[in-house]
Amino acid sequence: MTGIAIVGAAETTELGVIPGLSEIQLHADAALNAFADAGISARDIDGFATAGFRPTEVAQYLGLKPRWVDGTSVGGCSFMVHVRHAVAAILAGHCETVLITHGESGKSRVGKSGFAPAPASFAGQFEAPFGVVGPPTMFTVPVLRYMKDYGLTHEQLAMVAVVQRQWASRNPRAFMRDLITVEDVFRSRMIAYPFHLLECCLVTDGGGALILTKADRAKDFPKPAAHIWGTGESSETQIISQMESLTSSRAFRVAGSDAMGEAGINHSDVDHLMIYDAFAHLPIYGLEDLGFCKKGEAGAFIAEGNTAPGGKLPTNTNGGGLSYMHSGMYGMYALQESVRQVRGEAAAQVAGVEVALCLGVGGMFGASGCAVLGRQPKG
C-alpha cells in the first residue's frame, strides 16, 4: 500500500457528443464535478497534473495555485502515470492534495489542436511515408502476427467487442448500448483488415478528474475513498514498428508487475479489471502481459465469457473504449470506472470488489501506466 487515496472522482456532466464545450472547459467541467464529489474547491488543491494541455494552462484556467505540477504526456495512460507521480509527490511532502484532469473534444473538436508527426521524427521518417493515418492503421498492425503465432481467430477477436457491449448494455452513460453478435461485428465496415468498425474504439467528447491525498485524511471527505495499493509505469516505443515483440507489450509487463508487486497481490486477489481497449486486441495482450492468462490463451478466455457479466474476472465493466466512450486519451475513464467499482457505485456494479486493477496504454503500445486500488487502506 502507498498510504495515498483517491478521495474525489468524477467525469464531465455529459459524455458523448458535447459541441457546446471547448476542450479546456471539458477539463474544468470534470474538475468542478470532482470538487463537488470531494466537498472541496480549487483553494484546497496544491498539486496539479494533466496531459494534452500544458498543466500551466489548465491550472490558470481553474484558478489553481499549485506548488507541484506534472505534465507527463505519454498518451492515454498519462493519468495512471500521474496517479503514480502524485503518490510520490505527496509522500515526499511536495504537496498535499493533487488534482488530475483530462478533457478532450475528440468528436466535436472544439478548441482542439491537430495531430501530425514532425517530418524529421522517427514517425515522420519511418512510418508516415508508408500510409499510416491515425491509430486504426498503427495500433492494429501487430495483430496478424499474434493471430498466426497463437491461433487467435477472427471470431475470438470479434468476441472482445461482443462481450464489452454486454457490459455497456447495463450502463446508461455508455455511448453504444445495443447488444451485438459476432456477425454484427463482421458485417460492420472494414477499417483496417482484420479490424472492423466495431473492433475499433469510439470517438467521443468528455473529461474526467481525480483528487488524491493521504489516506489518513480520507475520513474528512464525504465519499468512500479508493485506496492506492500500488502503481507502475513504463515506456517502450514512439513508433509501433519498433515495439520489441509484436505479440506482447514490454510496457504492459513492466507497469503491471511493478503495480502488483507494490500492492503485494496475486492474480487471485483481483476482483475487477480494466484494460484500456483502444482496439479489440488490447484486452488480449493485457490479460497475457499482466499474467492473468498464459500466452495465446486470452482470446479463448474472453470468448468463453470469463470477462463478461457473471464471469470470474469482470473486465471493462463500463463497456470500455469500444462501447462506453473514447475521447482519445481514454485512461481517465478506465480509472473512473475502477474508482466507482471500489466505491460500490458503478452502473454495472460487480458484487464485493475489494481489489481493482487498472491497466492503461499510451500511444500505440508506446507506454503504460497501471494502478491497483483497494476498498480498504491495507494491502
Next chain:
Amino acid sequence: MPERPLPQPTPETEHFWAGTRSGELRLQRCQTCDTTYFPPRPFCPECSSRHVEVFVASGRGTLESYVINHRPHPAWSEPYAIALIKLEEGPRMMSNIVECPQTPESLVLDMPLQVVWQKQNEQITLPLFRRVVASGEHR
C-alpha cells in the same frame, strides 16, 4: 497521384536516405556488442556505445505483419497494406508491398520479400518491398 508525406532527414539519418537514393538499404551495427539496429542513430540502443558502423544490408526480409487500410489516404485510391518487414539482418521496418494484390489471400505472412526503390523526388527515395518469386515461377 498526390505524394506521400515525405521524411525530412536529419544529420543522424542522412546516411540512410543517401543510401536509398543510390539503391542501398543501409543499416547500422554496433562495433562493441555487434547489435544490428534500425531506425538510424549514432549510437547503439542496446549498449549505448558510440562505436557504430553503417553497412549495406541484403534488402531481403519476410512479411512479419500488416493491416490493409480501408480509410482514405490522399496518396492511395484503393485499400493498401501497411506492412512490417522483418529484415534478414534482424531489425524490423515499416513499408508497403508492391506488385502484389493488396488482399489477405496474396499477402501471406512470412513470405520472402526483396526491397525495391520508389523515387519521390531528388532527395527522397523510399524503400518498398516486393515478393521474391522462386526461379521458374512467373510473376
